[in-house]
Amino acid sequence: xxxxxxxxxxxxxxxxxxxxxxxxxxxxxxxxxxxTAQFIANGLREQGxxxxxxNNGRDGLLQASVDEYDVxxxxxxxxxxxxxxxxxxxxxxxxxxxxMLLTAMSNVGDxxxxxxxxxDDYLIKPFAFSELNARVSALGRRAPTAAVETIxxxxxxxxxxxxxxxxxxxxxxxxxxxxYKLLEYLMRNxxxxxxxxxxxxxxxxxxxxxxxxxxxxxxxxxxxxxDRGFGPELLHTVRxxxxxxxxxx
Amino acid sequence: MVQATRFVRPxxxxxxxxxxxxxxxxLIFCISVAALTFVAYERVRxxxxxxxxxxxxxxxxxxxxxxxxxxxxxxxxxxxxxQALQSRLIVRGAREPAAASATDRSNEPLGPFxxxxxxxxxxxxxxxxxxxxxxRLADGRYVAALRSNEPIGDAMEALVEAATIAALIALVLSMxxxxxxxxxxxxxxxxxxxxxxxxxxxxxxRRMPQRGTGDEFDRLATSLNRMLDRNSxxxxxxxxxxxxxxxxxxxxxxxxRHRLERLLDQDLGQQQQQRELGGALSEVDHILxxxxxxxxxxxxxxxxxxxxxxxxxxxGVLKQLAEIYQPVLEAGDRRLITVLDPGLNIxxxxxxxxxxxxxxxxxxxxxxxxxxxVVLSGRDRGGTVEVSVSDDGPGIAPRERDLVFRRFFRxxxxxxxxxxxxxxxxxxxxxxxxxxxxRLDDNTPGAKFIVSFPSARR
Numbered sequence: 001x002x003x004x005x006x007x008x009x010x011x012x013x014x015x016x017x018x019x020x021x022x023x024x025x026x027x028x029x030x031x032x033x034x035x036t037a038q039f040i041a042n043g044l045r046e047q048g049x050x051x052x053x054x055n056n057g058r059d060g061l062l063q064a065s066v067d068e069y070d071v072x073x074x075x076x077x078x079x080x081x082x083x084x085x086x087x088x089x090x091x092x093x094x095x096x097x098x099x100m101l102l103t104a105m106s107n108v109g110d111x112x113x114x115x116x117x118x119x120d121d122y123l124i125k126p127f128a129f130s131e132l133n134a135r136v137s138a139l140g141r142r143a144p145t146a147a148v149e150t151i152x153x154x155x156x157x158x159x160x161x162x163x164x165x166x167x168x169x170x171x172x173x174x175x176x177x178x179x180y181k182l183l184e185y186l187m188r189n190x191x192x193x194x195x196x197x198x199x200x201x202x203x204x205x206x207x208x209x210x211x212x213x214x215x216x217x218x219x220x221x222x223x224x225x226x227d228r229g230f231g232p233e234l235l236h237t238v239r240x241x242x243x244x245x246x247x248x249x
Numbered sequence: 250m251v252q253a254t255r256f257v258r259p260x261x262x263x264x265x266x267x268x269x270x271x272x273x274x275x276l277i278f279c280i281s282v283a284a285l286t287f288v289a290y291e292r293v294r295x296x297x298x299x300x301x302x303x304x305x306x307x308x309x310x311x312x313x314x315x316x317x318x319x320x321x322x323x324x325x326x327x328x329x330x331x332q333a334l335q336s337r338l339i340v341r342g343a344r345e346p347a348a349a350s351a352t353d354r355s356n357e358p359l360g361p362f363x364x365x366x367x368x369x370x371x372x373x374x375x376x377x378x379x380x381x382x383x384x385r386l387a388d389g390r391y392v393a394a395l396r397s398n399e400p401i402g403d404a405m406e407a408l409v410e411a412a413t414i415a416a417l418i419a420l421v422l423s424m425x426x427x428x429x430x431x432x433x434x435x436x437x438x439x440x441x442x443x444x445x446x447x448x449x450x451x452x453x454x455r456r457m458p459q460r461g462t463g464d465e466f467d468r469l470a471t472s473l474n475r476m477l478d479r480n481s482x483x484x485x486x487x488x489x490x491x492x493x494x495x496x497x498x499x500x501x502x503x504x505x506r507h508r509l510e511r512l513l514d515q516d517l518g519q520q521q522q523q524r525e526l527g528g529a530l531s532e533v534d535h536i537l538x539x540x541x542x543x544x545x546x547x548x549x550x551x552x553x554x555x556x557x558x559x560x561x562x563x564x565g566v567l568k569q570l571a572e573i574y575q576p577v578l579e580a581g582d583r584r585l586i587t588v589l590d591p592g593l594n595i596x597x598x599x600x601x602x603x604x605x606x607x608x609x610x611x612x613x614x615x616x617x618x619x620x621x622x623v624v625l626s627g628r629d630r631g632g633t634v635e636v637s638v639s640d641d642g643p644g645i646a647p648r649e650r651d652l653v654f655r656r657f658f659r660x661x662x663x664x665x666x667x668x669x670x671x672x673x674x675x676x677x678x679x680x681x682x683x684x685x686x687x688r689l690d691d692n693t694p695g696a697k698f699i700v701s702f703p704s705a706r707r
Contacts, residue, residue, distance in 0.1 A: 112557075126537065178572045204573055208545075208604050209538070211672070212614050217577045 025049045025070040025140040030060030030086065031102070032078050036125075040073060043129045044136065057081025064090055069097050070140045073132070076103035076114070084117045091118035098139040100132075111207070130241040134193045152187040155247035157226060157234055159187050168230050178204075179222050186222075186235065186245040195242035219243060267434045271427020278423065279416045286412035290405055297401045298380060302361040305382035308394030313356050313384050316392065359383035359391075363398075378402075437466045441473070453481060486656070493657030494543065497670065498536060505532040535669075542671040546656070549678040554598055560705055563593040563634060566603055567627045574610050574625075582619035588626040593634045595702045597683045605679040608672040609638040609698050617642030621695075634704050639697035650689045 027044055031037040032055050041051040052067070054060035057078040064072055064086075072090075076083040087099050101119040103110060114122045121135050152159040157168045159180075166173045166183065175183060185203050186194065196215045200206040204214070223235045232248040262268055361382050381395040440458050447455045456477060457470035508529040512522060548554070571587040578585045595602075606625075613623045621642045628635045645653060652658045654677040657670040676698075680687040685702040 176572065178569075178576075204569070205600070205603065206607065207600055208541075208607075210607055211611050212577055213580075214573060214577055217580045218573070220580075221576050 023137070023140060025136070026052075026068070027071045027073060027136065027140075028052045028054065028060065028064055028067070028069045029073045030054045030057065030064075030078060030083070031073070031075040032056060033075075036075075039129070040132065043133065047133055047137075049136075055079075057083070057086050061086050061089055064097065065093065065095065071136050072097050072099040073136065074099055074101055074119075076101055076110075084113065084119075087114075087118045100135060100139060102127075130193070131195050131197060134195045134198060134242060137192050138189055138194070138198070152184070152190075154187055154190045154234055154245055156231070157187070159184060166226075168226055173225050175222075175225060178218060179225065182218055182222055183226065183245075186243065190245045190247075193238045193241045193244045198242070262428055262431050262435060265431035265435050267431030268427045271423050271430060275420050275423035275427070278419045282412055282416045282419065286409060290408055293404060293408065294401055297404060298398065301380045301396045301398055301401070302382060305361065305380055305394045305396045306358070308396070309382045309384045309392050310356070312392045312394055313386050316386065316390070356387055356392075357385045359385055441466075441470065448477070453484075490543070490656050493670070494539075497539060497657050501532045501535045501539075505529055505536075508532065539669045539671065542669050542675060543656075546671065546675050546678045549601065549675065549682050552682060554601065554682060558596045558598060560594055561597045561599050561602055563595055563602070563627060563636070563702075564589055564591055566599065567593075567606065567625060567636065570603065570606050570610065571625055574614075578614060578623060581614060583614070583617065584622040586622060586624045588624065588628070590627060590629045593627050593629055594705045595634055595683065596705045597702075601679045601682065605676045605700070606636065606638070608676040609700075612672060612676075612698070613638055613640045613642075613696075617695075629704070630701075632704055634702045635699060636702070637697055637699045639692045639695060641692060641695040644691060644694055644696045645689060647691070653689060654687065 027049050029037055029040050029044070029051055031040065031053070034055070037053050037055065041053055044051045052063060052069075054063050057080040059080075060072075060074065060078070061081060072087075074083040074086055078086070081089075083101055083103075087101065090097070090099070098120040099118065100121045100123060101114045101117075102123050102125055103114065104125045111122050120139055123132060123135060150161050152161065156170075157166075159166050161184070164180065166175050166180065181203050182199065185199065197209070199215050200209070206214075219235065219237075223233075227233050227235055234245055234247065236244045236246065238244050359382075361380065363380055378398055379395045380398050381393050383391060383393045385391055444455055444457050456474045459467050459470045459474075461467065508525045511517065512525050512529070517525070567587070567589055571585060571589075575585045610623070610625070613621075617623070617640050621640050623638065623640045626635075626637050626639075649658075653673050656674045658673075677687050680700050683702055685700055687698065687700045690697040690699060
């Protein structure tokens with residue numbers, strides 16, 4: 001559910017330098033509609049990624065099996081072989097490349113089907129490009145990290161997953177349960193842009209867009225606790241996209 | 250209305266189920282009459298032949314006595330019975346027997362016989378038709394008495410005739426009864442069929458006729474009418490939605506069109522272009538939001554999700570929602586009070602239930618002024634779990650209370666606030682999916698939404 005209706009006029013993809021720093025990903029986009037495919041490919045290339053295209057399920061499966069990709073973006077409805085079967089076949093063959101499923105269907109059941117088939121994320125058409133971009137970046141980073149971390153660190157902010165303690169510059173910060181969950185997610189995805197929808201889905205399990213400013217309220221409360229009175233700001237608002245927790249460069 | 254449907258083929262009584270049933274019953278009756286006749290026939294015949302046999306036997310004995318008397322003539326006058334029999338005594342070429350060798354020997358019965366197969370013929374040359382009894386007399390002579398079995402034949406004939414007449418009458422009566430019965434049933438069925446055709450032809454308000462007798466046809470008509478009412482409701486809902494969609498999409502589409510038109514204007518500055526584009530994009534998003542909500546409502550109403558129901562810890566869900574919404578309400582100078590019983594469990598879909606309560610909370614946030622207190626409560630009412638979201642805001646006018654769950658309904662007060670007008674409809678659809686009821690009460694002052702779920706059996 002990639003609607004971001006509250007963000008108003010400034011929600012478009014910024015034309016300037018990519019908000020996601022560095023990290024060039026090799027991405028395969030399997031999409032049969034040429035306009036959509038071009039829209040996605042151009043956008044991702046502007047972000048500095050390398051993008052290959054396939055316009056049907058069989059070619060997509062072949063390319064994904066032969067080449068090494070960091071992220072697959074797969075349309076659910078494809079000629080030849082549909083997106084779900086494609087992912088299922090890849091997973092059965094042992095390919096664990098993170099896959100993002102694009103779909104025009106928004107049923108709860110469909111989302112579950114997609115995730116059960118082995119997709120790592122799920123995006124409903126039509127979506128804002130910033131949403132796709134943020135999610136692809138998050139998937140691209142998820143792949144290599146296998147080590148179990150117990151303390152998350154961004155600059156002088158630390159979060160201890162075992163004792164559930166948060167401190168910045170050595171000073172303890174008291175967080176409420178929801179604030180802690182929000183911060184943990186932001187820290188796990190630090191240096192990335194996370195969108196409102198990603199926060200709603202991952203932190204609160206909302207697979208819909210509430211009308212009120214749930215995300216904004218919680219972000220501003222968290223910001224008041226971790227940024228106010230400390231040095232440089234860590235929690236940034238990325239205009240038109242979402243939020244980003246990152247160390248000052 | 251198509252003219253052809255006015256001339257419904259007249260129902261053929263002979264082909265009706267009731268008539269066929271009557272015919273089958275008539276056949277069964279005939280078979281049982283035949284069986285009964287057969288059994289009676291056998292019984293009557295054997296009992297009558299036994300009677301004839303014993304009559305023949307006593308005749309033979311009387312003959313024997315008469316013969317004995319004739320030999321010892323003068324031993325008293327013969328009894329009138331003997332005289333009557335003697336007149337029928339046929340002694341053809343019989344010699345007077347010699348003196349009895351053993352006078353004190355008694356007569357020896359030789360048992361009954363029939364004439365058939367014994368070379369016996371009566372005056373008409375018929376071989377059968379007689380039942381006889383033979384005696385060997387003490388003096389060595391034989392006496393045989395015969396009785397005609399004609400009465401048996403007559404009786405049997407009468408029996409078969411009576412049975413046939415009875416069967417024929419039964420057949421005619423049951424056919425006639427079946428005809429009348431099926432004509433009656435056909436009439437009732439025909440009424441139903443005619444009504445159905447009228448409805449198919451577009452007279453949607455027509456209902457099945459009822460006679461008020463409470464018979465099976467009335468019950469059927471009642472059920473059918475309920476079904477038709479339900480269908481009309483759904484149809485009415487659909488009509489409302491179509492109108493709603495048309496109206497509610499027209500507004501953002503019009504705005505979108507205006508913005509795009511303005512963008513075509515070459516003189517627009519860069520900044521203003523950006524503003525128009527941004528505005529156009531949010532109009533599109535608003536349209537998409539309406540579509541998503543509509544699709545979701547129809548998906549929820551289809552009910553297929555029910556297959557994936559699991560035990561949901563409602564206390565946990567509500568507790569989390571309270572934690573999420575407390576800051577949101579506080580940010581708008583409102584208060585949230587949460588009253589939760591522990592261990593509230595229901596069968597359901599966690600995501601949809603979350604959305605249901607979010608929609609109710611959102612409704613409270615959007616339609617109340619600052620300073621309002623919102624109460625989220627989840628109580629165990631023994632058998633039902635009652636969740637309510639209430640506020641002490643301006644409330645909802647009584648005449649609008651039933652309308653708030655309708656699609657695209659916006660109260661006059663809320664028309665200005667942003668939204669799709671579908672939030673409460675979705676909430677109602679989710680509640681219905683969970684076999685629960687949602688209602689809106691007066692919180693004096695304010696609004697109180699109450700959802701009652703059946704508790705999960707553990």
